[in-house]
Amino acid sequence: MTFLQRTLPLAIAMVAGLLGILTFYIPVWEEFETRSAIWFRIVFAFAMILGIHSLLHMHWTRIRRNQAGWAYSAVTVGAFAVTLLFAIYNSGAGPFAVQNLESGGLGWIYDHIQVPAGATMFSLLAFFIASAAFRTFRARSPEAAILLVAAICVMLGRVPIGAAISPYLPELSQWLMDTPNMAARRGILIGVSLGAIATALRIIFGIERSWLGEDRR
Amino acid sequence: MINRLQTLDRRVIYAVIFVGVALALLIDFKFPISATPNVRAVYQGVETLDKGQTILISFDFGPSTVTELGPMARAILHHCFSKELRVIAVTLLPEGQGITQSILEEVATEYDAKYGEDFVFLGYKAGNEAVILNMGQDLRRAFDKDVRGNSLATMAATRSITSLRDIPYIIDLTSGYPGVEEWIQFGQERYGFKLAAGVTAVMAPDAFPFLQSGQLEGLLGGLAGAAEYEHLIGREGQAVSGMRPQSVGHVIIIGFILFGNLAYFLGRSRT
Numbered sequence A: 001m002t003f004l005q006r007t008l009p010l011a012i013a014m015v016a017g018l019l020g021i022l023t024f025y026i027p028v029w030e031e032f033e034t035r036s037a038i039w040f041r042i043v044f045a046f047a048m049i050l051g052i053h054s055l056l057h058m059h060w061t062r063i064r065r066n067q068a069g070w071a072y073s074a075v076t077v078g079a080f081a082v083t084l085l086f087a088i089y090n091s092g093a094g095p096f097a098v099q100n101l102e103s104g105g106l107g108w109i110y111d112h113i114q115v116p117a118g119a120t121m122f123s124l125l126a127f128f129i130a131s132a133a134f135r136t137f138r139a140r141s142p143e144a145a146i147l148l149v150a151a152i153c154v155m156l157g158r159v160p161i162g163a164a165i166s167p168y169l170p171e172l173s174q175w176l177m178d179t180p181n182m183a184a185r186r187g188i189l190i191g192v193s194l195g196a197i198a199t200a201l202r203i204i205f206g207i208e209r210s211w212l213g214e215d216r217r
Numbered sequence B: 001m002i003n004r005l006q007t008l009d010r011r012v013i014y015a016v017i018f019v020g021v022a023l024a025l026l027i028d029f030k031f032p033i034s035a036t037p038n039v040r041a042v043y044q045g046v047e048t049l050d051k052g053q054t055i056l057i058s059f060d061f062g063p064s065t066v067t068e069l070g071p072m073a074r075a076i077l078h079h080c081f082s083k084e085l086r087v088i089a090v091t092l093l094p095e096g097q098g099i100t101q102s103i104l105e106e107v108a109t110e111y112d113a114k115y116g117e118d119f120v121f122l123g124y125k126a127g128n129e130a131v132i133l134n135m136g137q138d139l140r141r142a143f144d145k146d147v148r149g150n151s152l153a154t155m156a157a158t159r160s161i162t163s164l165r166d167i168p169y170i171i172d173l174t175s176g177y178p179g180v181e182e183w184i185q186f187g188q189e190r191y192g193f194k195l196a197a198g199v200t201a202v203m204a205p206d207a208f209p210f211l212q213s214g215q216l217e218g219l220l221g222g223l224a225g226a227a228e229y230e231h232l233i234g235r236e237g238q239a240v241s242g243m244r245p246q247s248v249g250h251v252i253i254i255g256f257i258l259f260g261n262l263a264y265f266l267g268r269s270r271t
Helices: A002-025 A027-064 A070-092 A104-123 A125-136 A142-157 A160-165 A168-204 B002-006 B010-026 B037-047 B063-082 B096-110 B129-137 B180-191 B204-212 B222-233 B238-270
Strands: B054-060 B086-091 B119-124 B169-174 B194-199 B219-221
Touching: A002 A027, A002 A168, A027 A070, A027 B129, A070 A104, A104 A125, A104 B063, A104 B096, A125 B010, A125 B238, A142 A160, A142 A168, A142 B238, A160 A168, A160 B238, A168 B204, B002 B238, B010 B238, B037 B063, B037 B169, B037 B194, B037 B219, B037 B222, B054 B063, B054 B096, B063 B086, B063 B096, B063 B169, B063 B194, B063 B222, B063 B238, B086 B096, B096 B119, B129 B180, B169 B180, B180 B194, B180 B204, B194 B204, B194 B222, B204 B219, B219 B222, B222 B238
Parallel strands: B054 B086, B054 B169, B086 B119, B169 B194, B194 B219
Antiparallel strands: none
8 A cells, every 4th residue: 555655656756757857958858748748738637627526525515514604605516517507508519519608508607707706806806905005004114114105106106197196106116116126026036946946856856745645754 | 083093994995995986987087198118018029020920819817807908908909900910819727718709709800800810719728838838849739629629720820830939929918827937938938939928917026027037028017008008009998998997096095005104103103
């Protein structure tokens, strides 16, 4: 069992990881890279099935146990079932034909439920940001004051009203984005990239095993 | 009193935002719009393409960000179709398919652009960055058919395109992952095409390092970027009119920040 649970997954991760690195640097292996990218896409598609199973399992358990908020879970499961049925029906063409999104039930659900619901969620941000900014954006220290002034300049400079107030505001906003922001972002990006390389190497060489379900040492 | 000001009921804030934005939507007024260098660079990139050349637009956004990225997509498509460029559209997000299809056909109809000749929609394929990699190696292995089931080898718009190497200009309109970084890492760096991006306003600061490094030719950030693009193509629409509520919203939020700070300092001086 240890071989199947530990040794084999570690070996697969090591081989896959090393091949991923080598194919990037050895151009003659491009055909293998193409093939492995196709395999990755197939695995990705199966991961979606796993995600669907996980989602339905979680919500079904919540409904069965009458846990708090079970009604929301029922809506989720119901919405999933209805959408799936319309996708399979596909305006009478069946599940294996090209999916019709322009008309039919699936198109209607997409245009009249998913699009407005998604846009509504996003537009609610304006209210939450206003409330959060009022409560938390205080010049409690010199650093916070600098951040506050920079934020106000960028907020005004990024919309046309800024240019109407002063022609220098958009330029100042652009400078803030181009210089201090870019320096900070670049530092973060380099740090994240180095961290990703280190984590990848740890996984490839079997040092990092938390993905196997083992506790970190 | 000062304490009450500092802990102002959030419903008051919501009400002020609602009224301000609603009034800005209802009352017609205009702000002067001028294009920033990053938006101008995207415009120039499209402008330098000749009639009949191909441009690929990746619609990597879903319904939640369509209010920001939808007007951007429309403005770019208007520019492309008015220049009689061939447009290949693709999406790396499953929820992006419906939006792409409706925006593409809405704009194409205005220019009498013919499907298969002037534009093609490849649809969605699972795999995120792996799809970009496959498109770079062999477009027809990544997408053998378009969203309508037509073979890529038979359509005029895609007949001569075998890889991303054959496409001179690509624009990625993205709301997150997969997005700009994936298109740079697995596409632009390896296959050498020119890349520009349109992103949501909150994502724009993340993309700035790629502008300076030259990996991105230009950048449209949020609805403001879309409005600047509309201004450049001389077709002011959804994004430009969206600048009214956005400007008012920003001013109200700044007003609340200043008001909160005033109450904070007054409270501190008293204690």
